[in-house]
Amino acid sequence: MTKSAATQHMSQIQSHLQVAPCAAQEESRIKTPIESMAEEREKATFNVRELTYYLDGGEKFTKVREKFMMELERDPTFRMYDMYDVTKDQIRERTMEKFRTIVHYVSAEPVPIFTLRMQTISLIDPGFWTRFGVHYGLFFGALRGSATSAQFSHWVSKGALALNGMVGCFAMTELGHGSNVAGLETTATFDETSDQFIIHTPTITATKWWIGGAAHTATHCVVFAQLIVRGKRYGTKSFVVQLRDTHTYGLMPGVNIGDIGKKMGRDGIDNGWIQFTNVRIPRTNMLMKHTKVSRAGEVKEPPMAQLTYGALIQGRVAMVVDSGNIAKKAITIAGRYAAVRRQFTSNPHDVQETKLIDYAIHQYRLMPLLAQAYAFHFTGVETNKLYEDLMDQLESTQPDDPTMNQVLDTLKETHATSAGLKAFCTWGTLNAIEACRQSLGGHGYSAYTGLATTYNDFAVHCTWEGDNTILTLQLGRYLVNCYREVITGKTQPDGVSYLNHLDTLLNQGCAVKTNEEILDFDIIQQAWGVVSANVVKKAGEDFDACLKQGLSPEAAYEECSQARLAAAKIHSFGYVFRRFTQAVRNAPEGLRPILTKVCLLYGLYSIEQNAGFFLQYRYFTPSQMDYVRAQVNAFCRAVRQEYIPLIDAFNYSDYMINSPLGVYDGNVYEKYFDQVKRQNPVGQPHPYLPLIQSLLRRDIEDDEPLEDDDDDDE
Amino acid sequence: MTKSAATQHMSQIQSHLQVAPCAAQEESRIKTPIESMAEEREKATFNVRELTYYLDGGEKFTKVREKFMMELERDPTFRMYDMYDVTKDQIRERTMEKFRTIVHYVSAEPVPIFTLRMQTISLIDPGFWTRFGVHYGLFFGALRGSATSAQFSHWVSKGALALNGMVGCFAMTELGHGSNVAGLETTATFDETSDQFIIHTPTITATKWWIGGAAHTATHCVVFAQLIVRGKRYGTKSFVVQLRDTHTYGLMPGVNIGDIGKKMGRDGIDNGWIQFTNVRIPRTNMLMKHTKVSRAGEVKEPPMAQLTYGALIQGRVAMVVDSGNIAKKAITIAGRYAAVRRQFTSNPHDVQETKLIDYAIHQYRLMPLLAQAYAFHFTGVETNKLYEDLMDQLESTQPDDPTMNQVLDTLKETHATSAGLKAFCTWGTLNAIEACRQSLGGHGYSAYTGLATTYNDFAVHCTWEGDNTILTLQLGRYLVNCYREVITGKTQPDGVSYLNHLDTLLNQGCAVKTNEEILDFDIIQQAWGVVSANVVKKAGEDFDACLKQGLSPEAAYEECSQARLAAAKIHSFGYVFRRFTQAVRNAPEGLRPILTKVCLLYGLYSIEQNAGFFLQYRYFTPSQMDYVRAQVNAFCRAVRQEYIPLIDAFNYSDYMINSPLGVYDGNVYEKYFDQVKRQNPVGQPHPYLPLIQSLLRRDIEDDEPLEDDDDDDE
Structure with missing residues (x-):
């Protein structure tokens, strides 16, 4: 104009x-x-x-959105009329059902269209959107942004894109540490003998906390930890750590996980806490697009940090x-x-x-x-x-x-x-x-x-x-x-x-x-x-x-x-x-x-x-x-x-x-x-009826003291 | 100073x-x-x-408050550590248990002391405090403020103070009417023949709504309704209506009640909706401290409205x-x-x-x-x-x-x-x-x-x-x-x-x-x-x-x-x-x-x-x-x-x-x-494990189309 x-x-x-x-x-x-x-x-x-x-x-784009709204409305998995009454467990169960429905589109649809689909869903069920976003936005996003191309191919071949064989989560924050990523306490110490990193939670405040999907559903995790090589600290880097056996869903040795429990909202996502006790991962599980650690324990740092x-x-x-x-x-x-x-x-x-x-x-x-x-x-x-x-x-x-x-x-x-x-x-x-x-x-x-x-x-x-x-x-x-x-x-x-x-x-x-x-x-x-x-x-x-x-x-x-x-x-x-x-x-x-x-x-x-x-x-x-x-x-x-x-x-x-x-x-x-x-x-019985009836028909003489019968003492 | x-x-x-x-x-x-x-x-x-x-x-007063804090903390009925995880039904059940504990003090303690007790409780469990307040503040308060002294004595003798024989609630707001009390639709029409009022809900928007305690627990209700005598409207007055049989807890004839259900908070109180269909109550159930209706249908209005x-x-x-x-x-x-x-x-x-x-x-x-x-x-x-x-x-x-x-x-x-x-x-x-x-x-x-x-x-x-x-x-x-x-x-x-x-x-x-x-x-x-x-x-x-x-x-x-x-x-x-x-x-x-x-x-x-x-x-x-x-x-x-x-x-x-x-x-x-x-x-099974396992181990060939086998058509 x-x-x-x-x-x-x-x-x-x-x-x-x-x-x-x-x-x-x-x-x-x-x-x-x-x-x-x-x-x-x-x-x-x-x-x-x-x-x-x-x-x-x-x-x-309007037409695409309208198509999505119709598809979702007719899909019983995405029924919403009862969502204000479901329990935390029920809503989490639904989240996984939706996951199954939606995962189909990830590979089938072009990114801008799939983004629109997810935007539509985010308005209906933010909890599910978050769970999905943890895998694709955070976990897969971290692979895309921080893995070398060989590493990226490796994880895609294991099922990270198709969500077949692995489900990811993203462990940055700790019980005692949030915005200050440089202050995280979890350590990743290089063990030259075995060519492994040892991921370890040294204190209670180092417990990974708020980790979306960790409580029950994730098999793998991108973990932020302090890189330590030959006793020297190089700051916070990211590492892929397997949390659970992908068949039995049992926890891997040294990995201890619990549910964070009830939240203000978005109960559809199972946030958890994680403690690592001397968990060993291959050196190549460190995401090395930027900082690299060689077999010999040489650390090479990236030229331009801003690009991250x-x-x-x-x-x-x-x-x-x-x-x-x-x-x-x-x-x-x-x-x-x-x-x-x-x-x-x-x-x-x-x-x-x-x-x-x-x-x-x-x-x-x-x-x-x-x-x-x-x-x-x-x-x-x-x-x-x-x-x-x-x-x-x-x-x-x-x-x-x-x-x-x-x-x-x-x-x-x-x-x-x-x-x-x-x-x-x-x-x-x-x-x-x-x-x-x-x-x-x-x-x-x-x-x-x-x-x-x-x-x-x-x-x-x-x-x-x-x-x-x-x-x-x-x-x-x-x-x-x-x-x-x-x-x-x-x-x-x-x-x-x-x-x-x-x-x-x-x-x-x-x-x-x-x-x-x-x-x-x-x-x-x-x-x-x-x-x-x-x-x-x-x-x-x-x-x-x-x-x-x-x-x-x-x-x-x-x-x-x-x-x-x-x-x-x-x-x-x-x-x-x-x-x-x-x-x-x-x-x-x-x-x-x-x-x-x-x-x-x-x-x-x-x-x-x-x-x-x-x-x-x-x-x-x-x-x-x-x-x-x-x-x-x-x-x-x-x-x-x-x-x-x-x-x-x-x-x-x-x-x-x-x-x-x-x-x-x-x-x-x-x-x-x-x-x-x-x-x-209407007309349903409610569980506390007997409590009210006994309250209404109680014998108030219970409250009255025994009368002091002076005669007996005389 | x-x-x-x-x-x-x-x-x-x-x-x-x-x-x-x-x-x-x-x-x-x-x-x-x-x-x-x-x-x-x-x-x-x-x-x-x-x-x-x-x-x-x-x-x-500090000592009194500290006494209350100790009493409440040791009382298992008032346990609070699990309150963030209980369901709506569980929390309502607890409310009635607390009711039973607290009702004892109403008559035993002087009002200023009991008020301090309730203030202490309101900080711990606002939902319970609300349910209690509905009976004592609103229902009993309405009796005290709007009943004649003879009416007041009558309801006290029926158990309104001791909460023995009746539990009260207070029905002012309607589905379509809130702040404008004068605009309420529920009617109370005087029937001279029988010396009764007929309480009636004429439309869906006249349904009493948000009525705390109505869903399951109240036996009696102070109902706000338009007083109609000989076809003339006299504005909104209050009437005591029995909702439930005090023994069976069944609804009285013409009284239809449902649960309002899940709320943002304070789920400890069972808010309900009520529809009255030509419910008859004695004329003397109108609270007549201010406006009076005589046996002959004469209406006498009060001199000073401000005092209310x-x-x-x-x-x-x-x-x-x-x-x-x-x-x-x-x-x-x-x-x-x-x-x-x-x-x-x-x-x-x-x-x-x-x-x-x-x-x-x-x-x-x-x-x-x-x-x-x-x-x-x-x-x-x-x-x-x-x-x-x-x-x-x-x-x-x-x-x-x-x-x-x-x-x-x-x-x-x-x-x-x-x-x-x-x-x-x-x-x-x-x-x-x-x-x-x-x-x-x-x-x-x-x-x-x-x-x-x-x-x-x-x-x-x-x-x-x-x-x-x-x-x-x-x-x-x-x-x-x-x-x-x-x-x-x-x-x-x-x-x-x-x-x-x-x-x-x-x-x-x-x-x-x-x-x-x-x-x-x-x-x-x-x-x-x-x-x-x-x-x-x-x-x-x-x-x-x-x-x-x-x-x-x-x-x-x-x-x-x-x-x-x-x-x-x-x-x-x-x-x-x-x-x-x-x-x-x-x-x-x-x-x-x-x-x-x-x-x-x-x-x-x-x-x-x-x-x-x-x-x-x-x-x-x-x-x-x-x-x-x-x-x-x-x-x-x-x-x-x-x-x-x-x-x-x-x-x-x-x-x-x-x-x-x-x-x-x-x-x-x-x-x-x-x-x-x-x-x-930790270590608890969760109900959606099979969903994740089937998601992780699905046969992705499901998604692939049948290959177009041109040979057969030839």
Whole structure:
């Protein structure tokens, strides 16, 4: 979209906002939930199907997703209606049944198609998706990333790809060690005599912990351990260790394993703990793509460690994508329910209570979350593209290529940005799930309405593959370095390019003639640029001040960590908004007006939530900030007009949503009641009836003391 | 504490802040977790036991609580070590066992002591506490509040107090109706011929829903229904309906009941749904303390409806108290773990990794939550006192008393303030639980570490007895009314008395000579007063503007709901801070220095989190706000010095905490491992082994197509 076209849309939006009807419309007759929903669909001013295609990356991909949804819904292995009531053992059993069904497609389908299949499944059953991801993403991914090609062929021939003859898991974290991989205690000591490594757990805190699939299902494991050769330590490397006999499933000698047990969510995966007691493996089980140990005990270390970043980035980008997908699911449930649930009325002439969504406050609760779901969706798509481009560049560039430095700069930027985005988006979505759950009122506390489980399943993202706070600080550290480079004249890559205009940005205010001009992508983007530049500068200055006080760089980073955290958060807001505006500009013309509204709502709401920084750095005046607050309400109302079509465009089937309150047709009460009755049939005996009966018919004289019969003593 | 004494403490604090040691202290030898914890206790500059007494309301109450903790810990019915693994049926069975144990004390113990017992239990097993509360708080409370004295005696004689012969539940909400009690659909139609009411569920949405205890355990129910006499509706009243035969436990004719099933948490209580089909009850089963229906069908309505507010306020105050208690539990777990968990080091000379709590960012994550737990604790205590005073006044004041208007003003204020506080504190604590959970890293996702379950159990508070957003808006509506009264000259009661100085406050800036003077209770309180006055005024003006546009008052309230929400939140921050400062001023002298630090941290952190408003209304300049941010870090560090003693003062036994990561002695890893092994014994067969074996040993030729044997066709 050109700037003038964008401006045109924005002025249309402004006139639309002025004529928006009052929240409480007068109702002339009682409407059923189904009718209440149907009338929302009539309000669409855009082609919902076209928006679905745009979100999915084209009609072809929409069709593929719909094929998957139908296949899964009809497959009894993937039945979901009873999932809120199954026990931990039952859900794990199902996981293995699904494994059997899905493993067939791994070799049969091209990777992008299979990825779509797994994305669809991740929305239905995150626990299964995790178990599958442990084998293919982590175990097989580690082989692909760290094995030599001979080693890789060896493990594929043993069945690692076809999942025939072996099932893998991935043992990095220990009971006492998480984010600090260099601090792991498990040792892999080279025994030259036998040409073997001895894998050993020296202490209780060195016990491998949280290992997905280890408790019962994995036969092999990639183990992270301290490489020790001839008494010298070389840091953490990875080794393939067989855990179980592949026929009897008995544990191998020296391998001791237990179940980690009950978790907050994702009980479909059998996380376990592992202790190794002098377990011997062949030297060639060490994955030697990077560091090599020869028969003679010579250790050869790799030239470029950065190249191993790739796998980390991939995991983070996947979580950004997942954040968008789950956010869409949560708002589908909360949004549809709000279109049919009625409560109170502010108009005494109404014959029926008012829809929740017709209350300004409910719009304010949900519409920004809808906008955020769109923002995260597009951020996921764009970030994924950037990641793939980067990987292509890395593969096609030789180490001595003159462009290699530039590629490495992009790698560093993507590594830092993806760390920050993973934290930013998973936090944003976790909060959105809880806000959506609460917006269902009391029903949000029922397991069957879906969001309680969604919360419990999703919460792991905030500490997975790096605790969110630590990842945010990583981005903050990168931004501090960028700032220090910029002031010495070094140009920064795309994601942080606003820092190249530091001097211009730092003291810039919002130079608009009328408040209405604030409703503009470029102004909002500038606003984020100005505020980001200021907070990054603040963190950089705090860091420099610590150095001047004589702290080491590491200590200085710690001292300015609060400033780094703020810098990274603000940077991420601006980054996500920019991705969203790009997606709006690239959208088909017919979709741009509605997407512009949603995008402006996201931008304005984010500013309101961070008002302190915009006022602190004087980009907005207090009266402009009042205008922003008022416009958040106005845009909530504007987006509300078409919010059901905007939700429909996500195109999640009722089966995928698995919540009676989020059904497409709006018939929420009947479907909710049916679900409760199917899972809890009436007239069943319950096991504690005798307890109640004895409680109700007890002899209260039990409690009374023996009367003191004084006569006897006399 | 006099002002000069407070100032003295504050200047001591300032000098203390300057000498606070750097985050990364050099360690000379490896310390065990137990040693790591022990050294924290040596840092106390105050008497921990004295603080416990102060928190508990005196030594006597501490002793009583300790007695309860010991009794519960030794009682096998209250065993907690396996609670994270029990099924819904098992946990419900335990609930009834506990019922039997506890019911003994109801009549034997004075109410304040029994309340302490139940508070202790609520921290251990919220599900049981809820089931018990449904009978005594809701069912029996409804009898006490709404029955005539003759009716009350009747139900007590049938066993309602001794819980012998009947168990009660409370049926207000319906499938389609929650917060809007006036909109309930269930009808109670008077049949003059038989002198009976006919209780009836006319539609599916009228099905009583969420009724705690109804699914299996209750014999009687207080039912809210629309009173209809001679075709005229009189609004929602309450009726006692028998649900089950008290001997056979079979359902009474016309009563249909089912189980609501699985919930997010609190599965110990059997929530159910109820449909009534023309169920007849005697006329005298209507609770007639307020509205009366005579034998002849005459309806007499009560003179003062406000007096029924009391029960609502009680529930809300209880949730404020519970918020403080649960917040203390969560920070005990997260805080103790942070004292022994080590990760990375920013000092290369360290022989051991650094404690989590020695990182500035971890201090920033946890210390404000510790301060908030203290703030909520004291708010609970003070609010409870205010509530009890108010009830005393109400009981001792006659309707025609000249002071009655003043009492009613206080009632209105307490009703509104408690609504806002319930929302503010339950939201604050829910967020704190999740933040504490995440601060445990990956281990926070284990059920055994306790915070996942705590989250799931606590989450219901945010929609219980009124959705938090709706309650916050109630307070906002009250504040708008206060504002409108103030500008017409009417003086406001204590909780909102700052509005009496509106003109002075509105344009006030922070008139300090040096930034250090900001670190003062009075300045911070003034800051909240100024900001609150401004946001309340904004909401009031928005409301007036809507009226001028011709909206009805109800519609105008809806239109300014976002402004009302902001006003209520800011008001509550100031209110809680004021309660905290009062508690500090009333504390024994030896405790004031440490409590002053904690209280200032709470005040400064809250300002930082709401910086936008303080800058918007120009109470603080941007450079003062930078100072506030810097001081938040400084106070986090200062409070960190004694944070373990501050946590110890909560005096929760290991049994109460029920988390191996929160144990008193710091021996977290061994206890965590023990817990996991006890609940998941090694060497157990698992049910899905055959599934894995067949997956691993499958004949992959199954997948291959029949080769096209062209020869045959020729």
